[in-house]
Amino acid sequence: MEIILATVVLGILLAVFIVLPRLRSKSVPQKRKVSSNAQNKAVKSYSKAEVARHNKRTDCWIIIKDKVFDVTSYVEEHPGGDAILDHAGDDSTEGFYGPQHATRVFEMIDDFCIGDLEI
Ligand code: HEM
Known part of the structure; x- marks a missing residue:
């Protein structure tokens, strides 16, 4: 016990x-x-010059409304094909908000955001 x-x-x-x-x-x-x-x-924020260095299919950053997105992993999946590379390393705001994208696409980009554009 x-x-x-x-x-x-x-x-x-x-x-x-x-x-x-x-x-x-x-x-x-x-x-x-x-x-x-x-x-x-x-x-985290990046200069335009830094973003410009990532301008190819295998290393693709784009700017959308003062934010920087690393879309490298999405380039091959993009339903719009190589159009996503039109402004690789540069400002893609206009293309992104074009009529080809349904509004649900606007919510998809958060996953790719890596920071702000240095102003
Ligand atoms: C993170 C960035 C992007 C994402 C997540 C994305 C996503 C998509 C998706 C899901 C579609 C299919 C249409 C839909 O469901 O509405 C599409 C189509 C398309 N995208 Fe993008 N996109 C991106 C960036 C861009 C950029 C920068 C351009 C530049 C012009 C572009 C051009 C196009 C075009 C032309 C189509 C139409 C394809 C067709 O219907 O033949 N996209 N995109």
């Missing part, structure tokens, strides 16, 4: 002082990491 009681008390002490603090300390840095990544993403 005493042995069982001692085991239960030891188990509770272990949970309170060792297992729970570890679980808590693991979750805190994870939260910090996510928020700092999100901040970096929002703050």
Whole structure:
């Protein structure tokens, strides 16, 4: 009986002082990491000259309304084919908001945004 009681008390002490603090300390840095990544993403900005260096099929950045998008992974998937490369490394705002794009396309670009254009 005493042995069982001692085991239960030891188990509770272990949970309170060792297992729970570890679980808590693991979750805190994870939260910090996510928020700092999100901040970096929002703050990053690129000059026109930097964007201009990414002007090919295998490395394609475009500018849409003062934001910079890395669409390299989308070039081959683009339903409009190579039209997405017309202004690779440059301002594609006019082409992007052309009549060929349904409004749902405007929501797709967020996934490709890498930052702001330096003004
Ligand atoms: C992130 C950037 C872009 C995305 C996500 C995107 C997406 C799409 C999608 C989904 C379509 C199919 C039509 C639709 O569903 O409305 C399309 C068609 C088209 N896109 Fe884009 N597009 C992008 C950039 C551009 C740019 C910069 C141009 C430049 C002119 C362009 C030109 C076209 C053309 C001409 C079509 C029509 C294809 C056809 O119907 O024959 N797109 N695009």
